Amino acid sequence: MKKKLDGINVLYPTPTVLVGAMVDGKPNFITIAHIGIVNHAKPYLISLSMGKPHYTNPGIKENKAFSVNIPSENLVVETDYAGLVSGKKTDKSDLFEIFYGELENAPMIKECPLNMECRLYDTYDTPTHDLFIGEIVETYADESVLTEGKVDLAKLKPLLFDMSSVKYWSVGEAIAGCWNIGKKLKQEKKV
């Protein structure tokens, strides 16, 4: 028997990221987990859903650039803090060590082992949120989270956001190969 949950969103967990942007000429960081993957081909597009009152939104619109920085578990306190405190009242520009890539207005976080610098591709408007769609210009990784040149989640230890429990969760174990474990059913069904 299914129970109705009043139309809530249960599409979790999602990776928690720190979004970097220039606001009023100064780097600012905000914690976001309502992310999306929009286009898996050139141009590679990802999305961030950000409530319209956020301090960061006008900065992204003005400079047409932002960064997406993926923190590991060891940054859980700083990551949560960046979501608790608004740039309107508090300068968060010194919370992390900053570096830049190709874009002038996409400050990135050195302490985060993965960083994507994004050009603002489009803004999809909803009644309450700006959905910022970014085109990935370049991606940066610490060698410490790579295995044979590829991101290794077991090394990355991202913070997975869950709205139901209002908690960050860790990644567990690899279970099975994608486009692979289902092959046995394909054979059984003789498809």
Place this chain on the structure above:
Amino acid sequence: MKKKLDGINVLYPTPTVLVGAMVDGKPNFITIAHIGIVNHAKPYLISLSMGKPHYTNPGIKENKAFSVNIPSENLVVETDYAGLVSGKKTDKSDLFEIFYGELENAPMIKECPLNMECRLYDTYDTPTHDLFIGEIVETYADESVLTEGKVDLAKLKPLLFDMSSVKYWSVGEAIAGCWNIGKKLKQEKKV
């Protein structure tokens, strides 16, 4: 020292879902992990990025409805199979037990402990993908994955998709409270 990864998307892991839709008058299911959260307020909007050649896309456009079904680890073989085999060649309508909610054309999967039936709110067009934006009409849950009426990831055991390793991963442990663990830094900084 950061290593450049040629602008690839590293925004993983994401929850793997089975998308249900009516295509040519028959239920069909496809596995998708390039999901997104678009609007966290009424109307609650979520997105699915689906390559244009997929069999399912015209069905969603025609009927303006789809379902998002979240499988647990025990369905890994069936879930992967639904992503390996196209509805163009293979009838997947008998892969799962189907139920319907308020919408006529959003077939849902009984074996999945969480289901969202969605009305097509909009389609955001990219060069290679249709980004289907769905408004959640109703959400259904098995009691077995709830704790005090809320979804419990430890019970749900979703399949987390990772493009880097091309593997499904499990959820690990709860680490800390959101909008909470960062409070200690707020106190230290006297913000």
